[in-house]
Amino acid sequence: MDFCKYYDFEYEEIHRYLANKNIGRVLLQFPEGLQPCIDNVVDELKRRFPDIEFYISTNPSYGSCLVDEYSAREIGAQLIIHFGHYEYPGYRPSIDVLYIGVKRLNIDIQTIGRILDDICGEKNISKLCLATTAQHIKDIYMVIDRVERCKIFIKGTIYGCIPLNPDNCDAIVIISGGKFHCISQSLALLSMNPKPRIFCIDPYIQSVIDPEPEVEKILRTRMWKMFQASNAKKWLIVTGFYGQYRENIVKKLVEKLKSLGKEYRVVKSLRFDREILANIDAEHNYDAIVVTSCPYIAFDLKDYGKPVLTVGEAFMVLENNFSSYRYPW
Ligand code: SF4
Known part of the structure; x- marks a missing residue:
């Protein structure tokens, strides 16, 4: 499938993990957005590891909070390969799990570097804290050296339910496609004092999104629900x-x-x-x-x-x- 060529399923990483291990059966788990690529990935894995049996989980995989332990146990898998996310803090599955972030290819990281440098140039920003999704974290490590006007602290992977701790941050940057991570971080900041500024960068359109109007709208709905x-x-x-x-x-x-x-x-x-x-x-x-x-x-x-x-x-x-x-x- 054409769409899949934009993602790196990190076969070398899988190879390194499986080499010299006596693993006969593996359960594969993909987030909903990457499930159209299942067939391509299994073909490649079968080619590389003909002696391993691969089963596919289609149970929910919205995040690494949902590692499909039950299915793995049921089929007697010795390993789960969970694609698209890194480990969910505070949750240790009872079966060995290899997390593969699935890097998004063809992202214009030069432009993202320039956007970060522009944010650093804003008033009163000398420490910028940044978090992103598993698809972009490797790119971000490559780009921060080029940012000269302030110091960037990478706070790791962002989760919609685990807001980034803003202590010692003059501003926060969330790099993520879609709005959920940006909005959830903005909502979490509402109860914090002092509240650092937040900038959201969509890496697919390479622009900064102001979450304020959407957050205000969501807040009105949430107050009505309460x-x-x-x-x-x-x-x-x-x-x-x-x-x-x-x-x-x-x-x-x-x-x-x-x-x-x-x-x-x-x-x-x-x-x-x-x-x-x-x-x-x-x-x-x-x-x-x-x-x-x-x-x-x-x-x-x-x-x-x-x-x-x-x-x-x-x-x-x-x-x-x-x-x-x-x-x-
Ligand atoms: S927001 Fe949290 S609980 Fe929900 S899918 Fe993401 S990581 Fe899991």
Whole structure:
């Protein structure tokens, strides 16, 4: 497939890992956006490693929070190769995992270097903290030496639910295609004081995006959702699998709901979407829903008939504390 030629599936890295290891069966896992390339990748892996059996997981792979341990155990795989993300902090799968970032090729890094230098030239910026996705991190290490007007600190991979710590940063730069990482970092900064400036660079169109207008719009929607949930009597708590199973958060929510005399149910879902909401008739059975697995789901379900909240929003409602927006937990 033509689209796949823009990605480096890092076969040499896989080769180095598999060489001299006695591995007979491997489970491959790809993020949704790279699944059209599965066939090409398996062809290449079969060519290089004819004695290894490769199985493909099509279970959700929105992030490295969802390493498909269950499927790997079921088929007796000795290794999971998880493409498209690096390890999710705080989650160590029970099976060996090789994370392959899948570098995006043909990115104009000279222009990105120039954009970074321009940002450094802005007033009061001497320390710039930068985070990006697995697809661009290697490029970024190559480009920062060319930035002369300020010091850049690479804070590693960005996750939509783990905002970058802005301590000692005059400004933050997020380099990522799409808006989610930029918006989620901006939302997290809302409760911080002092709040560093944020710049978002889309590496595909090589331009700086100002997240403010979108963040304001999202915030208005989120405040409305919280208002709708403020008198909710019966809550649905959604928890996930693997790195999205957040036992302590569920426990705290349950304690809070109990202390307020609210009713609740807890569901565990690998994939939580409109189909599941319809199956359990959530619109009639619950007054509010809080998603502990992934904050993106709450944003994605913003038009659902009942308020679907992130964990931070649920605590704002249950603690009746709206002094600042709390994201993500
Ligand atoms: S934002 Fe969601 S998909 Fe991304 S790492 Fe966090 S929990 Fe996983």
